[in-house]
Amino acid sequence: MSKTELVQKEMIAAMKARDAERKESLSLLLAALKAKAKDKKEALLEAEEDAIILKEIKQAEESLAGAEKAARADLIEMNRSRIAVLSEFAPAQMEEAEIQKIIAEVLQKLGIEKPEPKDKGIIMKNLMPLVKGKADGGMVNRLVGEAMK
CATH class of the missing domain: 1.10.1510.10 (Uncharacterised protein YqeY/AIM41, N-terminal domain)
Structure with missing residues (x-):
């Protein structure tokens, strides 16, 4: 249904x-x-x-x-x-830990060990299709920012 x-x-x-x-x-x-x-x-x-x-x-x-x-x-x-x-009808949203795991996988796939602000565009481009509709974009952006520190 x-x-x-x-x-x-x-x-x-x-x-x-x-x-x-x-x-x-x-x-x-x-x-x-x-x-x-x-x-x-x-x-x-x-x-x-x-x-x-x-x-x-x-x-x-x-x-x-x-x-x-x-x-x-x-x-x-x-x-x-x-x-x-x-x-009640919304899809289940991902937890921060799940998003951080996906960020780590994307970084590994891209071969980026220590992400810098200049890498953010390419990281987001590869990350968003994996979490679209499953996670809040603002939270994803914040977590990518934290990964760059």
């Missing part, structure tokens, strides 16, 4: 349970998934579905930050709820 189908099934269950907040969050996610599939004119791959889910989570987190800055309790609660619902 694709994530799109799973989201649709969960949305129907939320409607039957009269859980308006959950239904709304799932409805927005389902709309984003279907819009991408319509643009592509074929079914989405799992990696594409995961990317859309992560994008929706990131948008909700940005909205949450704005709501917290504006001290809007109603929006804060809504966005926290949305993030919780969307996180």
Whole structure:
């Protein structure tokens, strides 16, 4: 079962349970998934579905930050709820130790023993395809920076 189908099934269950907040969050996610599939004119791959889910989570987190800055309790609660619902469908994120292991493998493959700032571009170019959708880009960037010290 694709994530799109799973989201649709969960949305129907939320409607039957009269859980308006959950239904709304799932409805927005389902709309984003279907819009991408319509643009592509074929079914989405799992990696594409995961990317859309992560994008929706990131948008909700940005909205949450704005709501917290504006001290809007109603929006804060809504966005926290949305993030919780969307996180159920998000792919599992890699731990720092796993990312560090992959960084070490990439460095070994490239033959770089002591990485320097000038090597960062080539390291990231080889590393990102291995962790895309599985790890936060900011964390990956930070860990590569730490490996250069």
